[in-house]
Amino acid sequence: MANDPIHQFQISKIVPIEIGGIDFSFTNASLFMVATVACAAGFLYFSTSQRSVVPGRAQSVAEMSYEFIANMLREGAGSHGMKFFPLVFSLFMFVLTANLLGMFPYFFTVTSQIIVTFALALLVVGTVIVYGFYKHGLHFLKLFVPSGVPGALLPLVVAIEVISFLSRPISLSVRLFANMLAGHITLKVFAGFVGSLGALGALGIGGAILPLIMTVALTGLEFLVAFLQAYVFAVLTCMYLNDAVHPGGH
């Protein structure tokens, strides 16, 4: 099964736990969630423990990611949106670290599980809905009624707005999930070609060079995708949170 490109997404139990007939086992996916959290939190915690005025390399990276997300959120949702900074920062760091950890061979990619990305997307949209109604009450529904639309078109526009709002958690989760899944499968398939072609003898070894080059290139691309998807997830989170902060346009 070594060359099965799907095998890397296989979940296996490490510590079986069952509560009330539901399987809550500690699996390899759970292990890598914990590892993701441990890596991200450990890095941020220890790199900033010195609190130096002139930062070292690690502290610079921590500060850069902080300011990166802070600027993103400020531009996306204004200064009122800054109360969501811990959430957006946590989401970005979690997704980024999970994506990057997934790049190690034999490591499990947490974000390649639809349930994980869907849960994170629901968290975002749930936050938008709960905060929107809590802060603005029924005025939050103005979000679905853009101003300056002629009366005849209004029902259609509102329907479109509602559908687009409801499709947000799906698009947000599927985008991340599908990118990670497809990237890892492609990488695995091309890497599998190298091994199987290499086993065919001299001609095969010559032919294996092409998929090898592809694998190297794809690895670079996957690192880009790993960062880009975390970035996109954070940017969209900021945009959606903007709706919760300013439901009646900008």
Add this chain to the structure above:
Amino acid sequence: MFVTSAYAQTAPAAPNTPAAPAGEVHTETGVAHGGEHKGAFPPLDSTYFASQLLWLIISFGLFYLLMKKVIVPRVGGILEHRHDRIAQDLDEAARLKAEADAAVETYEKELAAARSKGHKIAETAREAAKTKAVADRAAIEAELTEKLAAAEVRIGEIKAKAFAEVGQIAEETATAIVDQLIGAKASGDDIKAAVAAAKTEA
């Protein structure tokens, strides 16, 4: 297509298991599939959804709490502290610059004052020297004028005396000449008058 070709890679692996008929391999993979994910595509397999959700909530929840309570305040504090520190240093630099500017200004003011003072001193000295020279010249000129006047007076005296003597000599000479010419003695008064007339004519 990729998936099928990749699955095909598993086929060469099968003969490695010693004397395993194809059927057995199939049952093995079948068992593995059945036990692990019932043949479903693993990322979409709902078997472990509950477990994944639970562990995601636990791990991400802890991560969020740690970010909110420790990391975000800490990094925010570091950045704010640095911002304050830079602002403070800039203020300090501006203050020092203002001080330096003030010092330069004072220096220039003092330099200008000293220069004007020097000018004044030179001016006074020149003025004093000039006055003294003028006074000296005036004194010398006065002295010279005095001496000149005295000399003129003396010259006048000598001249007068000489003139007076000239008169006497002229009278004597005239007496003698008259005496010689006419052989008679002219009266002294006539001669005196004649000489005086000649003198005034001259």
